[in-house]
Amino acid sequence: MATAIGAIEAERMGEARRDLGPLFVGTIFVGSFLLFLVQPMIARMALPRLGGAPAVWNSAMLVYQALLLGGYAYAHGLARLNVRTQSIVHLILLAAAALMLPIGLIGRVPSATASPAFWVPWLLLLSIGPLFFVVAAQAPLIQRWYTAATGGKDPYPLYAASNLGSFTGLLSYPLLVEPRLALAEQSSLWTGGYVLLVVLTLACAAVLPRAGLDTSDAGFSAEAPPTLKQRLWWVLLAFVPSGLMLSTTTYLTTDIVAMPLIWVIPLGLYLLSFTLAFSEGRSIVTGICRLSPVVMLAMGGLSLQNASREPLLAMTVQLLLLFVVAVTLHARMYTSRPAPRHLTSFYLSMSVGGVLGGLFSGLLAPLLFDWTYEHPLLILLAGALVPQAYLFGISERRWEGGRGRRLAITIAYAAIVCAIAWLAIRRPLPWLNTHGSTMGASAIGLITLFCIGRRWPFLIGLAAMVLVFGGWDSIQRTLHPGERYRSYFGIYTIIDEGDIRTLAHGTTAHGIQRLTPGFERELTSYYSPYSGVGQALSRTPEIVGPNARIGAVGLGTGTLACYTRPGQDWRFFEIDPTVVHIARESGAFTFLARCNPDAKIVLGDARLSLAKMPADSLDVLVLDAFSSDAIPMHLLTREAFAIYGRVLAPKGMLLVHISNRFLDLEPVIAAAARDGGWEAARYDDAVQADSGLSRFIFSSNWILMSRDPAVLDQVTSRPPPNGKWRPLKADPGFAGWTDDYSTILPLLKAFR
Template identity: 55%
Template sequence: MASTPRRWLFVLTILVGSFLLFQVQPMVARMVLPRLGGAPAVWNSAMLVYQALLLGGYAYAHWLGRFEVRRQAMIHVALLLAAVLWLPIGIANIAPPAPGQEALWVPLLLLASIGPVFFAVSAQAPLMQRWFAADTRAGDPYYLYAASNLGSFAGLISYPALVEPAMPLATQSWGWSAGYGLLVLLVAASAAARWHAHAAPEQISAEPPPSRRRQLHWLLLAAVPSGLMLSTTTHLTTDIVAMPLLWVLPLGLYLLSFVIAFSTAERLTQVFTTIAPAVLLSVGGLSLLSTGGGTMLVAIAALAMLFVVATALHGYLYHLRPAPGHLTLFYLVMSAGGVLGGLFAALIAPLIFDWVYEHPLLVLAAAMLLPLPALLPWDRWLKLSPRRARVVVALLVAVAIFACWKMAGEWAGRIEGQVAAWAVIIFVIGLLVIGWRWAFVAVLALLMLGIGGWSTLQESFTGDRVRSYFGVYTVTDYPDEHQRRLAHGTTLHGLQRTDAPHQFEPTTYYGHQSGVGLALDKAEALAGPNAAVGLVGLGAGTLSCYRRPGQRWTIFEIDPAMARIARDPSKFTFLDHCAPDAPIVIGDARLQIAKLPPAQFDILVIDAFSSDAIPLHLLTAEAIGIYARALRPGGILLIHISNRFFALEPVLSAEAKARGWAAAIRIDSRPDEADDHAIVGGLTGSNWVALTATSERLRQLTGDLKPREDAPGDGVWVPLQQRPGFERWTDDYASTLPVLLWGHLIGQSK
């Protein structure tokens, strides 16, 4: 019995190990939220750490291959048992990063927290395949990699859908530890099934080692999908829909592409390979567009492109796989490619680019690597010689160049024409030249340049766009409207009027009729002439113009780049004119406020949204407790909850109820406003919640609350909506699914 293949045992071991591996990724990301926040770059940094640990695990599995299976088993089981010292999963207690050092500190924190456990588990997939292949009757072990990625996909997707809504973090950690114990038993059973297989797998392979050229091909075919997965994440959250729920989807689709490519469904893989060039043209052609297009439909199209292209490239990778004797070398090189793509997308690109240029570059790299079966073999239909066909292709590329020039001119407002018509012409030319790689890549690049690409490139030379660890910020003048706007991705982050009489008037979400405007206008009446105000989230500095002589203001801002923009009078003059001496504390506001002595502020304003991402760690019971400690007796907490995708009232309603606090919301809708976030006269709609310890204090701010069914009107505060059974958010338990506005996912972005 010990010598039988026992496929089910190896499949189960790989499924459990891969499930645990990708269940721990979002779980740890959730654990570090109170310390890191929720910027997309945090997730990309975490992904880079996971890829590096995966590479280490694969290198370890490759090294073990020099020994007999029996010795491999003893070493690996000993490693798994040693890693138990890092259970249950938790976050290492290391000092927080200095401002600007987040990119290096995040990997260090994750390595210290789960490095040994993740390393040990990551080795099991290639190692189990090697042990499986040690029995000559077992057959091709590569299909087990499809099972590995199926387990990974299940672990990743089940976390936000099932685990996070049902369990607090402590329970999740102990449950994962129990799963780890099961994995150790399964690995030991797999070792027992191959205990008498004395030969190391490379010793039973007659195939020579793969050439350096072949290994380089593996490396590139693995690097591009990995980088594209991370660049798609950044592209979506920066310039289309800034919603953290999307962060997990690119990784899930990336894993699913392995399941298809490494399965026996060769025809399905061929379908993806055939349609991939057309998908690159239709969706990848938009990847240099930096304005507009912010709908969930575009987001879905970007995810579809990632899935199709990754499946095609991974299918090609599977086609080039070596014999089982060189299996661990193949996975080692493939993992190195994954790290290479991750390094480029997560670390190098944010340092050298002021926009998410890594995304279009990786789209072009995919075009250079994809198999390009001719979709429309017109040269054969017309019976053209190869030379004549190349001449026709060159002429078609020339037409595409002309069309791109026309589109770029139309985009800049210099040349009349129809951008869509010229785009269709370039797209059709792209379909016709699929069989000629140089022409296909050139036409794809021309399509990118024509559809907004020239405009995106020109902005990089103006100095009005800045990229940091936390996002891409663009300052744009609108002379006809007498406005200068600050955008975070495609989300309005601030606006200043440029006509002199209105230059320092509050704009966007901060007008005098907004909740925060009403409160700050009453600051002196509420707290006296020396009121102390704390502001979390700087933006363009708009709120600073509510400051009055004698008031003490302190501003908390996580991103040094944002502070530089707000302080630069050539960009915005709110701060320079209204509060030039107000200190700006750089760092995560929750951590910085916790360091202060108690009773610091009469009014504390929380306005810390990055695009539409929920600052979940700023809305938990522990975070509100930090704010409460920082408030003076009778202090007022104001929280900005305007959001396209999440209804956050129940979160604050549950928190107010748990604390016995009084709370109200000011829903400020602009007149004749079709979109909640449209700009009307420099103002936008906004939702602000006020919380304070007593009803009397709240009444001093809001007056008598009006029924919710009444029209909001000017200056009207209404009670918070309550949701029966809604669980209070804590650092240990918080799920965004109950507050997700599913019906808004198809809506336009602001």
């Protein structure tokens, strides 16, 4: 009878344990959701202090990865204790971290000379460090508790729920939270989610067995503690996808398309790769792993190709490549996972790899390389790690035999590939000039396809395709100092085409100078006399007098300096010292030297610099501070326009450059004008493609603003030579941007 009762009781306990899955999955989901909701939220809060450069996001990612590593290390340290004791310690830490609620930034601002590469991590660590740290520890801890509470069930599939929660939190912010809630409301939402997380964690702790971890580790790939070699293997497998995720973000925003929110997509695919790789269903993952060498061969060779003419296609290729590599390498981690008792050690090693990948792409690469070379290097490293399996029987038979035979075949193959690559790069024959790269890469790819299954021949073919498709051209440009510069804020390339020299920031031209003698001072690109800024600056002497005080936010090549007239006082506000070097010291562009060598340059964030200036300090302020097509939101908020209004004289003019490939910024300026009492008009100039001017003059969109209607009338009443002035079109449904609220979704041209 006692035996039967015991069996019934054991069966009831087993059913209870089986019902615990939703509780633990929900707890992990909520924790990961909060973790990735706070990342864009805190970055949005910091915009008035950090600016909008894509590199700021990479710096923030380094902080998040470091805190994630700290959380996993803490979870690994707790693993030595009984699970009941673990729950008590963790709940105390959750309560202590709650003292920092509601979430927000510390009240510090950087000095003008502070390096953002170090100041950004410092600000974020002090602002959200404790909260992020304790929430980051949730995933490994709750998985370990799940194993203890269910009698030894496999906890690793729960990591798929963790990354699904991360993905949901990441997408929820730009699509749902930011467009609907002000920052104070967002902070309250996150606080409510944190309270829910504490309640769920309490519920998980309540069902833990009193005796601690009650499970067998049978059936897992590592019964003994992981060796150093295994740990290093996990670190390497985590390093490549993490670094590739950031390098893909940098590559896309620098050389393909600087579309707003583009950083969400690589990070989202990176998180989804964990969800797929750690799921219990393995058929899809197995197929992706088997085909990963083919995908890398077809798409990895395009990693350095100049794809500005087909940006969406190039973006799709790079994102698909990232996803396949991440799924494949994370799946290799999953198949080598240890027993549940060593779970925290596994996640700690994975987090170390993630941090190292982030450090390489986000911090070291900008210091080591003048271009995004980290991207193809990580692709080649991924090629060395993806599993190799023969695709065709004929391929396997060809490589049969001893080591000497395989070595001879490899040498012959390498010689053929190198010869094809040389022909494609050097193009000694006339018929190769037009399609040499495509023909060479196609031949290399076809030959290498039959080498899949042999790692070294595969890597040789992949490297050759990278060189043929833009790699050699990039290396050649690196070998010529002065043609390319890289800084924390981006990559700048100086390109000579005939008698025109262009400064390109990614795929966007930021200034053009004619090299023909006698035309070096000619006003070009977006700043020609036909543009809105050209018409306003040409009228400045008669509006405010001969001694006008003129400021320009954004230096570029210094083209605007050639509007200088005797007696005027000019100053440029520039955040990037590299741009100052290019415009003033490199000799590549001579606008400043020829037109206004004494112009003052104020280094640092323009909004902070302007806020320190006395009232009535400027008569004209030109706002032209876009990094490629990225938008510095903090320069276009209601509070920012209040600073401009204070600094400008009563008859002052504010000129805002709103040319953008992806966003219609007119509603933002119209709302700011309405709220700040500005009079405003827009000017769209149109340069005819067949006029001959389009080689060095670009069509542009400018908005002129003033508190004095008479000033606006003086500029707009004169018949313009090209284009027309018109009143701003207000959008009644658009509230405008403030430091507390902003969203770009209603401004995307694709949706308007």
